[in-house]
Amino acid sequence: MSARHAAIAVNRFGLGARPGDIDTAASDPHGWLAAQIDPSAIPGPAQGPTAREGLVYLQTEYPRLRQSIERSGADPEDIQRQVREFLREPRLAHIAWRTGAAVTTQHGFAERWVRFWSNHFSVSSTSLQTAVAAPTLEAEVIRPNAFGAFSDLLRAAQLHPAMLFYLDQAVSVGPNSMAGRFMDRGINENLARETLELHTLGAGGGYTQGDVEALARLLTGWTVGGPRLRSAQDDYGRAVFDERLQEPGAQQLLGQRFAGEGQQRAYEALDFIAARPQTARHLSYKLARHFLADEPAPRDIDHIEAAWLQTGGDLAAVARAVITAPSAFDPALNKFKTPEEFLISSLRAVGAPAPNPRQLYGGYMALGQAPFSAPSPAGWPDHAEAWASPDAVLKRLDYAAALAARVGRESRPRERAIAVLGPALSEATALAIARAETPEQGLTLLLMSPEFQRR
Amino acid sequence: MTGMITTRRRLLVCGLAGAGLVLPGAAATFAQAPRAAGRKLVVIILRGALDGLAALAPVGERRYGELRGDLALAGGLPAPGPFVFHPALETLAGLFASGEALAAHAIATDYRERSHFEAQDRLEAATPAIRDGWMNRALALMGSDAPGAVGVGQSMPLLLRGSAPASTWAPAVLPGADDDTISRLMDLYALDPMLGPALARALETDAAASAMSDMSGEPGMAGLGARGAGPQAYGLIADAAGNILTAPGGPDAAVLSFDGWDTHVRQGARDGQLAVRLGALDGAIAALRQRLSQDWDRTAILVVTEFGRTVRINGAGGTDHGTGGAAFLMGGAVRGGRIIGDWPGLDRLHEDRDLVPANDLRSLFKAVLAEHWGLNRADLERAVFPGAGAARPFEGLIA
Structure with a gap:
């Protein structure tokens, strides 16, 4: 019983077993998880350029770099290539660090928790600014706040430079603000809309277009400092509040009147939305769907929601609710791993060091889930149909075969299968591995087995 | 040879050391100069267990047709005694005919279980107690005279692992x-x-795309088969090995692995899955012959597998893990044109299912190391094949 629960703790709630992990968790699987609900268990600090470093470079050095290459009469395609290389570096650095952290951490649940919220507040590289800033939000916002209050996390995420650029808040200007009157610029609703639809209340969360517009006006003033705003040098690349952009006047949001001014106004609005019961329901559903099943049972959602409401969105309490949900240790493996989960768990299972950043990036690309490039602000899908397409399964197979070839003949797939799947290892898979023609083939079959592909 | 089983079917047994017969080739064992210099040795490991009874088929055996059922060959390429080579093994049969290839049948390591991994480990380590390869131990023994060695593949084969x-x-x-x-x-x-x-749908799509690319003659996938590592890869691996072995200053020893011989299902006879693999193996041998033509007189190529397969056809048109298998040795340096060792026949089977392991693969390994690379017999027994004294080397295999 405890081995079964330990395997679930490590594989479903963590990032997958390294040999020995299931034994470690076996004496107290629930305790093994609960002990990770602690800021000190979260891997970090992340290495790689900060948002500010990347953006300052972009605002100051980058125009000079570009100019000098252009003046040199270089081929425009060469210039493009050099620019792309430059923009790729922060991403590769962050991907390498977070992959290494995920592959080696003993706190797989804490790291999975970070990644859930990172995907919830998904930012992708869609512009020069997001190319350098998107990889930093997880490190700068999610890791420090993952077991704190949801309202703090929301505030930090929505007002991080990566989010401000990604959802166009950086260029949103109150039409009746000082800047609006002189610059003929207006509101951009993007961040307000996604805040309500994706990050808090959820679609169908009872808000109207009027609420979106009101929140957009409430968020005005928040942008990213830089030469364009003639910010103080010290504010370059930082989220700043600039009162010259703020739309004046009281706003009515979800039936609540917000009359304040200054930077406090956005905080109040975000805190108010964070505390809505629809937010609790939406997030409890998403958590149950991520950890338990694509179509989670209402009783599991209720269980998480109750903790959320009781504690006002204390994410540590919510995490405890997730691991005590009625179906938490249900033996059925209801979740099909995403490509990233598969990649991480495969590296943990084989004990291979993560390959160099470029190879690693190639692996993520081949499997269809390169970090920091989710197709929309909704983040990566969290249900099997999105990932189990025929071609995707074949790509996983090729990846598994290549990894097995790299690991070679010493992989001991029969012993490894028991070590990383525990009681979840089926007789059919054990037999297929035992009958494999080579250890490489056995390891490939282990990594591709129905039970390794799920959690 | 140890003569574990003495049968009336003994064909041609060379190097009856027990009978005191010493053939000229054995003299090289005591040569002073490092005999290995420039002498190429290629070991091809057929992983998954080659059906030796398909490759070198005893069609003249009384029970052959009855036991093999749909897997029985009607005929094949000429070989002595009751045997024919599978029709797909044209190059090998040709080398045999010209005296440059020999075969050993009913041969196995001393491993008697039926796990691929363990059997391959035994094939390469030659002893259950040691976790490095016999070829590596031979290289270590030769010290500074040792030829360079390369494993062709993603990881170092056990055969070449060690100090x-x-x-x-x-x-x-x-x-x-x-x-x-x-x-x-x-x-x-x-x-x-x-x-x-x-996965089923993906494979359909993949096959269709591959067919289209074949029709358009697009390069890239050409020669690699639909999935990139089918039997067609054998030829590419052999080409690569040939290039490496003949490069200036290149190694003299290479270990190649050809996967995919575990024919439990629809093995086929004259045509079919196994015939395709045998054809690809034959093509790889031809490629090595061609690439190594300058060195052919000093070349020996050893083709081995971890164990044989069941004699009877199974319910799925295939064969299961067995014991006695086949091995081949070829090259300009080989005194070929014969089948060495004992032939136990098919009247009595090991555990009523497998070809009796009448010959020991280590006898073949020892012979190759002694005669081709000139390793001293006592050193071989002590440092390369400890505890395998019962497997006495074949003799007179190498000119």
Whole structure:
């Protein structure tokens, strides 16, 4: 019983077993998880350029770099290539660090928790600014706040430079603000809309277009400092509040009147939305769907929601609710791993060091889930149909075969299968591995087995 | 030879050391100069267990047709005694006819279980107690006179692991999963309502795309087969090995692995799955013959597998893990044209299912190391094959 629960703790709630992990968790699987609900268990600090470093470079050095290459009469395609290389570096650095952290951490649940919220507040590289800033939000916002209050996390995420650029808040200007009157610029609703639809209340969360517009006006003033705003040098690349952009006047949001001014106004609005019961329901559903099943049972959602409401969105309490949900240790493996989960768990299972950043990036690309490039602000899908397409399964197979070839003949797939799947290892898979023609083939079959592909 | 079993079917047994017969080739054992210099040795490991009774078929045996059923060959390429070579082994049969290839049948390591991994480990380590390869131990024994050695593939084969230096070389493009792995995975997905249909559909698409690319003559996939690592890869691996072995200053020893011989299902006889693999193996031998033509007189190529397969056809048109198998030795340096060792026949089977392991693969390994590379017999027994004294070397295999 405890081995079964330990395997679930490590594989479903963590990032997958390294040999020995299931034994470690076996004496107290629930305790093994609960002990990770602690800021000190979260891997970090992340290495790689900060948002500010990347953006300052972009605002100051980058125009000079570009100019000098252009003046040199270089081929425009060469210039493009050099620019792309430059923009790729922060991403590769962050991907390498977070992959290494995920592959080696003993706190797989804490790291999975970070990644859930990172995907919830998904930012992708869609512009020069997001190319350098998107990889930093997880490190700068999610890791420090993952077991704190949801309202703090929301505030930090929505007002991080990566989010401000990604959802166009950086260029949103109150039409009746000082800047609006002189610059003929207006509101951009993007961040307000996604805040309500994706990050808090959820679609169908009872808000109207009027609420979106009101929140957009409430968020005005928040942008990213830089030469364009003639910010103080010290504010370059930082989220700043600039009162010259703020739309004046009281706003009515979800039936609540917000009359304040200054930077406090956005905080109040975000805190108010964070505390809505629809937010609790939406997030409890998403958590149950991520950890338990694509179509989670209402009783599991209720269980998480109750903790959320009781504690006002204390994410540590919510995490405890997730691991005590009625179906938490249900033996059925209801979740099909995403490509990233598969990649991480495969590296943990084989004990291979993560390959160099470029190879690693190639692996993520081949499997269809390169970090920091989710197709929309909704983040990566969290249900099997999105990932189990025929071609995707074949790509996983090729990846598994290549990894097995790299690991070679010493992989001991029969012993490894028991070590990383525990009681979840089926007789059919054990037999297929035992009958494999080579250890490489056995390891490939282990990594591709129905039970390794799920959690 | 040990003569574990003495039968009336003894064909031609060379190097009856027990009978005191010493053939001229054995004299080289005591040569002073490092005999290995420039003498190429290629070991091809057929992983998954080659059906020796298909490669070198005893069609003249009384029970052959009855036991083999649909797998029985009607005929093949000429070989002595009751045997024919499989029709797909043209190059090998040709080398045999010209005296440059020999075969050993009913041969096995001392491993008697039926796990591929363990059997391959035994094949390469030659002893259960040691976790490095007999070829590496031979290289270590030769010290500074040792030839360079390379494993062709993604990882170092056990045969070359150990204290002596050896390198690996792998093709730049990682092959995808091979057809055999895919078919095993399809079996494993048989009851999976999501992954089973997904993989099946992917393979249909893949096959269609491959067919289109074949028609358009696009390069890239050409020669690699639909999934990149089918039997067609054997020729590419052999070409690569040939190039490495003949490069100036290149190594003299190479270990190649050809996967995919585990024919449990629809093995086929004259045509079919195994025939395709045998054809690809034959093509790889031809490629090595051609690439090594300048060194052919000093070349020996050893083709071995971890164990044989069951004599009887199984319910799926294939064969299961057996015991006695076949091995081949070829090259300009080989005194070929014969089948060495004892032939136990098919009247009595090991555990009533397998070809009796009448000959020991280590006898063959020792012979090659002693006669081709000039290793001293006592050193071989002590440092390369400890505890295998009962497997007495064949003699007179190498000119």
